[in-house]
Structure formats: C-alpha cells, structure tokens
Amino acid sequence: MADNEKHQSDEDWERQQECRRQDTSGGFIVDIEGFEGPLDLMLALARTHKLDLTNISILFLAEQYLTFVDKARALRLDIAADYLVMAAWLTYLKSRLLLPDENVDEEEPSGDELAARLAFRLKRLEAMRGAGKILFDGNQLYSEFFPRGQSEGITVLRTSLYEADIYDLLTAYAAGRLRKVVSVVKPGLERRKVWSIKKARKQLEKIIGFNCDWAPIDALLSGFLDDPVESRTALAAAFGASLEMAREGVIELRQDAAFNPLYLRRKEERE
Amino acid sequence: MSNITAQQRKLEALLFAATEPLDLRTMQAYLGIEQDVHNDIEKDLVALQRHYEERGVHLVKVAGKWAYRTAVDLSDLLERHKVVPRKLSRAALETLAIIAYHQPATRAEIEEIRGVTTSKGTLDVLLETSWIRPRGRRMTPGRPVTYGTSDGFLEHFGFDTIKELPGLAELKGVGLLDNNLPAGFNVPLPHDDRELQQDELPLEDADD
C-alpha cells in the first residue's frame, strides 16, 4: 500500500539521519546537510538525546547545538549562515540563563522567557510535522476511497467562479499585442529623426578636432540645422553631450549671461 | 425493499452522475427549486446517507458538499484503481500542514514556524496540487500573500470542514496554533472561509 511505502521512507530517512549523527566511537559524524534549518537540527539533537520536548532543558540543548556547530566548523564544513546566527543567539541565551540578570530591563525578555519561546517554537514545529504525517496516514481520495469511476451526463457541472469567454480572451490578447506594436512602431508616421547624445558627441568631437578657440555651439552645428525638426533634436543632444565632455575635461564651456550664446572650445593640454 | 421518495431518487441520480461533490444550492438548481423556498433536500440527503451506511458505497459530506464514495474498508479491493500519489518532499509536506493548521498564513509566517526559508518551489508544487490557494494579502508592510487550503484539500482528505483536521482541539489546547500575529489579529483556529479576514485584503487590490 502506498501508505506503507510512505512510512517506510520516513523511517528510512530518520535512520539515515541517525547514522549520520553517530559514528562508531560514540561521537557524531557532522553532516549539516539533510537538516532543514537550525530548528530541525535542534529537534534532531533532542531526539538523539531522547529529550522530552514537553519538559526540555533548553540550556542542555543549546550546548548540544553549539558543540555540533563547533565540530562542523573544526572540520571546516560550510555552514549556512542561519545555523551560525542561531549558534550566536544560543550563546547569548546561554549567558542570559547562566548569569543572573543584573540590569533587569523591563523591556527585554528574561533568559527564561527567551528559552520558553524557543521551546515553544520547537514544540510547534514538532507538532506540525506530526500533523502532516497524520494527515497523510489517514484516508485519502483515490487511495482509501474512490469517486464514481464513470462520469455521466453532468460532467460539465463545474461551478465556475470566474467568468471569461473565448471572445474576451481573444480581444484581450489582440488589444495587448496591438498596444505594444503601437508604442514601439507608431505605424503610419515616418520615423522621427532623433539625435542621441552619443551621436551628438561624435559630431562634436569631429568638429572640435578642427577648432580650438571659443565658438558658439549653434555655429559649430550649423551644418545640421537646415531641417527644423532635426535642428532642435541636434541642438538638445549636442548640449547634453557638451556638458558631459566638459565634465570630462575634453572641452570648456562659457556663457556670458542667461540666454546668451553658448561658447565652447577644446581644452588645450596646458600645464 | 426500502422506500424512496421522488426527490430522493432525483438526488441519488444527481449525486451518482456528478463528477464532483454537489452543494445544496447546486442540487436545488438542478431540481428546479427556488432558493428561498423551503424544501427537504437536507433531510432527504440524511435519509439517503443512512440508507447507504451499511453498503459498499457511502454518501458523505466533504467540503460542505455531498458525494458518493466507496466504503473506506474496501480500499484493498480497489487496489487497481489507486492513483499513485505524487510524493511530496518533506519541506512541502510540512508547509502544507502549517498552511492547513495556521491558515491564513503568509510565507513569512510559514518560515517563522519552520525556522528556515521556504524555497519558492515548495509553494509552487503545493499550488499545483491545488490543495492550497492564494487567499488575499495581509495588511502588513509588503502586503504579503496569505495562503489557505482549498475545497480540493478537504475533498482529497475527506473532510467536511477544516475543523475536522486531526488533532486540532489538542493543538489548540496547548497553544500550538498561535501565530505571531499582531495583537487583535490572533486567529487561534484555522480558517478557510472564502471571505477574507479583517487583516486580509483582496488579492488583486494592488493590481494594475
């Protein structure tokens, strides 16, 4: 039966874990793989030491955990960060449990409260594992009970919560695809000539190569300013590119007053 | 020969023919009964249930709906019909249990219980079984999705309501169903109602 198999594999898994934990000399082989996080490791340690979760000594368990992690580190195994975070926290918890609280802070939970909280989390995780197992050990459809094998006339009786017909679907698809087409291609219009900053910079660099004294930027670009549409974008892009070049120290910019012509020249390599 | 009323005959036929469990409203609609008219459907269903009690087929109530199912004690006989269940990983099984007992639960809440981060694969696999469903969003920063079990979960495990989860009363008794929810939102019992809870928002609220 499928259930037995399930059992079997669970037990196998547990046995495997047990083997991993104990070597012949009575210590344990440290293998952090196969544990699902620090809480899982702590539960496994509790099981190895036959600790009763309802009456657990968190201090003892914390020590077991820290020993385990120390051994793993001594073997230079890679330990996931969350195991180390838990180790650090347990060290802190240990000190809180061992040392009497000197500065009793009302805000901060006491060591016992922290320990109780951890015990609660362990119990809760253990309980959820048990619940999951009970759930799957119980009766299940197509395993212990079966529906009618042959469906008859009312097979399409599906109380469909969501309503959409094929027309809605196709309309949405077509509209979506068209919207994207429109935003990318703008059909019916000639493609606008737009100067990129990159293109403007290339042009400026070419022009600057022949000219090393102050000159107004629109004069330098005059060769491109016939077409009114193109002139605007060329000017804007060239302005952007000139700022960039000035910042890099390739050229210098000068403007005497607001709205006055903008002059630029190549920056000489002077000392 | 047992006596059967005309309405019981109809219910029997409906429930035999249906591939899925039927709720009262659906049966009413099939029988052509107005919603608010008083009728004995429920009584008739109980009568049918009693009739089948000793037989090879039982009339059961799952997820609040009615369905015929083979008697559990005959499962060995039907070995050949068994569908090998997809084996869930340990992580998935644990996550399912946590969602079932702590629902509605966000991914962070599941992780807080398991003490480990949940890989996205685990939730995806559970969504694919259709035993869990995204319910809504928690009214906390980031608006995380809350998960709960579906009717498919109840049907698969043969529960009428989520309150039939094994061990529920004991777990509640020892406080193991408590989440770390902000005060006032503490929901000690799992809740799989369609309606959202007071700290849940609809899924698509933040939609474009």
Added chain:
Amino acid sequence: MSNITAQQRKLEALLFAATEPLDLRTMQAYLGIEQDVHNDIEKDLVALQRHYEERGVHLVKVAGKWAYRTAVDLSDLLERHKVVPRKLSRAALETLAIIAYHQPATRAEIEEIRGVTTSKGTLDVLLETSWIRPRGRRMTPGRPVTYGTSDGFLEHFGFDTIKELPGLAELKGVGLLDNNLPAGFNVPLPHDDRELQQDELPLEDADD
C-alpha cells in the same frame, strides 16, 4: 433497511468505482475468486439490481457487462448548468491570453509582451481560477517559474487541444487584428505539453 451481504458490498463498490462496465470474469478476479469455483456473483448482481430497481440509479447489464446508470426517466434532470460568475480584470484576461499563446512563459516574458509590469495579484488570481499552472522553471538566472495553461483552461473555453486557439489569420478574419501590422508580427502556435521543454527544469529542482 435493506440487508446486504459482504460480497454484495464489494460488488457495489467495484461497480461504482469502475471506469467501464465490468464482466463477470473481471469481477471474479477483483474478488480473488478462482474462475472455475462456483460462486454467487451473478445471483448477487441480480439481487443488487432488484435493490436499485426503484431508485434513482439502476444496475444494468449492457453488452454482457454490468454498470450503474442513472435512471432513464431522470435524464432531463442532469442537463442543467449553474454558474456563479465573477469577472476577470482586463490585466488578468490579457495575461491569461498571453500565457495561452506564448506558454511556457515566465513573468518577465509576459511583461515583455504586455509592455507593462504584471502585478503579482494578477498571476495569483489566475492561479486561483486554476486555468493556469506553474509548469517548471526556466533555465535562466533566477530560475523563474514558467506558466502554462491547464486542462481546466481547455475545459472552460471548450477547446479539445490548445492548438485550436485561433491563429493570426483567424484573428485578422474576425477583425481583432487589422492589416496594418508591422512585418514580423506573428502569433505563436501554442502548445501545452505536460513534458517540460529543453530549457525548463522541474519546479522543485531548486528546492531546499
């Protein structure tokens, strides 16, 4: 209360769960009875048949095989259909359509086609309809989940296979797409095979 023997109970469960009508030999095999041993299967079947005579379900013999059938006089009853409607948002519809045509598709691919970001709510709602399903993971950085349509999708929209989704020519034909489309605009031929594609990994492969 009608009396029923252990063997009748078994036959009842068998016939109920069977996916096709059963002949005597098959039933004998299920019950673990040797072929030549005398047994009362036939007698029991006739007894069962008599029991169901007046009920909403009949045990009938067709082509030498036995099967349960709903009573013929109740056939009208089984033709009703009841839907509780709930409309999908435009974003959800569009996302569903893109998944249908372009599956397997990741969230990023859907966004690339739609040209807007897809809110998580949209995918969650679609998962709740159970028309889409997580299929696997794309073999690209981040291992994003790939989505595809489910059998539920085909059932709901009345397709036999996903290949029946209208193509470019048909969409133009009904006026949903005009003729002004740029060159290279195409509508993919969708497929929803269960098997993962070459660039897909199983969902739980990256699991903890």
